Amino acid sequence: MVLAQLGGSISRALQQMSNATIIDEKVLNDCLNEITRALLQSDVQFKLVRDMQTNIKKIVNLDDLAAGHNKRKIIQQAIFNELCKMLDPGKPSFTPKKGKTSVVMFVGLQGSGKTTTCTKYAFYHQKKGWKPALVCADTFRAGAFDQLKQNATKAKITFLRKLYRVGSCKNCSRSGRHKQEAALFEEMRQVSEATKPDLVLFVMDSSIGQAAFDQAQAFKQSVAVGAVIVTKMDGHAKGGGALSAVAATKSPVTFIGTGEHMDEFEVFDVKPFVSRLLGMGDWSGFMDKIQEVVPMDQQPELLQKLSEGNFTLRIMYEQFQNILKMGPIGQVFSMLPGFSAELMPKGREKESQAKLKRYMTMMDSMTNEELDSSNPKLMNESRIMRIARGSGRHLREVMEMLEEYKRLAKIWSKMKGLKIPKKGEMSALSRNMNA
Numbered sequence: 537m538v539l540a541q542l543g544g545s546i547s548r549a550l551q552q553m554s555n556a557t558i559i560d561e562k563v564l565n566d567c568l569n570e571i572t573r574a575l576l577q578s579d580v581q582f583k584l585v586r587d588m589q590t591n592i593k594k595i596v597n598l599d600d601l602a603a604g605h606n607k608r609k610i611i612q613q614a615i616f617n618e619l620c621k622m623l624d625p626g627k628p629s630f631t632p633k634k635g636k637t638s639v640v641m642f643v644g645l646q647g648s649g650k651t652t653t654c655t656k657y658a659f660y661h662q663k664k665g666w667k668p669a670l671v672c673a674d675t676f677r678a679g680a681f682d683q684l685k686q687n688a689t690k691a692k693i694t695f696l697r698k699l700y701r702v703g704s705c706k707n708c709s710r711s712g713r714h715k716q717e718a719a720l721f722e723e724m725r726q727v728s729e730a731t732k733p734d735l736v737l738f739v740m741d742s743s744i745g746q747a748a749f750d751q752a753q754a755f756k757q758s759v760a761v762g763a764v765i766v767t768k769m770d771g772h773a774k775g776g777g778a779l780s781a782v783a784a785t786k787s788p789v790t791f792i793g794t795g796e797h798m799d800e801f802e803v804f805d806v807k808p809f810v811s812r813l814l815g816m817g818d819w820s821g822f823m824d825k826i827q828e829v830v831p832m833d834q835q836p837e838l839l840q841k842l843s844e845g846n847f848t849l850r851i852m853y854e855q856f857q858n859i860l861k862m863g864p865i866g867q868v869f870s871m872l873p874g875f876s877a878e879l880m881p882k883g884r885e886k887e888s889q890a891k892l893k894r895y896m897t898m899m900d901s902m903t904n905e906e907l908d909s910s911n912p913k914l915m916n917e918s919r920i921m922r923i924a925r926g927s928g929r930h931l932r933e934v935m936e937m938l939e940e941y942k943r944l945a946k947i948w949s950k951m952k953g954l955k956i957p958k959k960g961e962m963s964a965l966s967r968n969m970n971a
């Protein structure tokens with residue numbers, strides 16, 4: 537199951553529970569069964585799923601919860617905590633320090649995505665002001681050197697010509713698989729001894745699902761793996777299984793690869809990740825995105841309005857405008873709470889982009905009063921008809937846009953009461969919001 541589908545199934549299960557008038561044993565069981573099914577389809581280990589279900593039932597004892605308790609919230613929180621536990625290796629990862637040269641060595645099986653990922657990793661750090669350089673140490677695969685060089689040139693990253701020649705693998709292509717793997721591990725050890733890396737990153741293809749446990753263990757036994765990057769989370773059925781299996785080896789996952797392109801690469805943080813999976817929105821990513829998406833001079837005003845609980849149509853318009861200026865659109869969407877991957881599916885970026893533009897055309901036909909009001913009742917039938925006529929769109933489309941606005945306003949109203957951060961306080965704030 538592709539990750540977006542897994543997230544969609546889980547958030548749908550929660551939504552169905554929310555729609556129920558009374559939360560009883562049956563509603564809770566239906567919700568948990570749905571989540572269990574989604575996790576198993578994503579190849580999460582059966583024992584982990586069963587433990588999760590047992591723990592949630594222990595925490596959420598419906599008989600003991602007195603009337604007045606918000607059962608939905610308690611259940612949602614329990615599911616959130618259990619999923620976080622499932623994905624948390626309980627160990628932080630090493631992060632290279634600025635101002636000091638760090639050597640990061642990428643290891644992994646052929647085809648797992650090392651060449652692509654190390655370029656993405658360098659590109660990511662370059663955007664953050666680091667000065668990365670790529671060095672090819674792959675003597676296994678013919679063409680690896682040229683492929684890396686090409687990637688580096690495209691991303692304007694320094695490529696060092698030095699090619700480490702430590703192991704001898706001349707016959708690798710002709711030897712058996714077992715021998716090849718033994719030779720790979722031996723070469724990996726030798727490169728590690730020669731380069732003394734500060735961090736060894738193990739790159740793993742998510743399509744192997746829970747088999748990731750054995751693969752990660754095997755690599756860890758040969759070389760001091762500091763963190764894992766799980767690739768191809770965009771197209772494979774078993775992403776959830778791979779992530780939970782890696783966590784079970786107590787190795788932190790630091791990034792995930794979500795496509796072949798350079799910027800289809802995301803920092804992996806358990807809590808925001810699970811928030812997104814549950815359709816709760818990634819508030820830490822959101823605050824980062826506000827910094828990235830919204831021009832500096834607009835940030836204080838926007839935050840001020842959101843803190844007052846004023847999510848107006850104008851704010852929605854301005855955010856669409858900002859988003860359209862950025863790109864890649866899919867990534868920004870999934871970061872912003874409410875723009876779930878299910879609603880704005882990956883691979884359909886063009887359609888999503890067109891939809892935003894359509895919504896903006898309709899908003900262009902609104903009066904200032906309509907744009908600046910946060911009162912949904914203002915939009916009566918005659919106003920809706922006027923907007924449809926003015927923008928040349930169908931009545932149905934205007935109503936759809938207003939529904940979208942209401943949905944977003946409800947989610948973004950979580951920002952109400954937000955303490956406005958001073959300069960440099962953004963990340964502290966996002967941590968608090970995720971806590």
Ligand code: GDP
Nearest residue numbers: 646647648649650651652767768793794795796
């Ligand atoms: P290496 O042999 O480990 O260096 O693997 P490569 O970097 O050459 O990647 C193997 C294939 O996987 C290439 O076709 C990449 O474009 C593709 N690939 C790598 N990462 C991702 C990812 O996150 N998503 C998708 N869809 N493809 C990826």
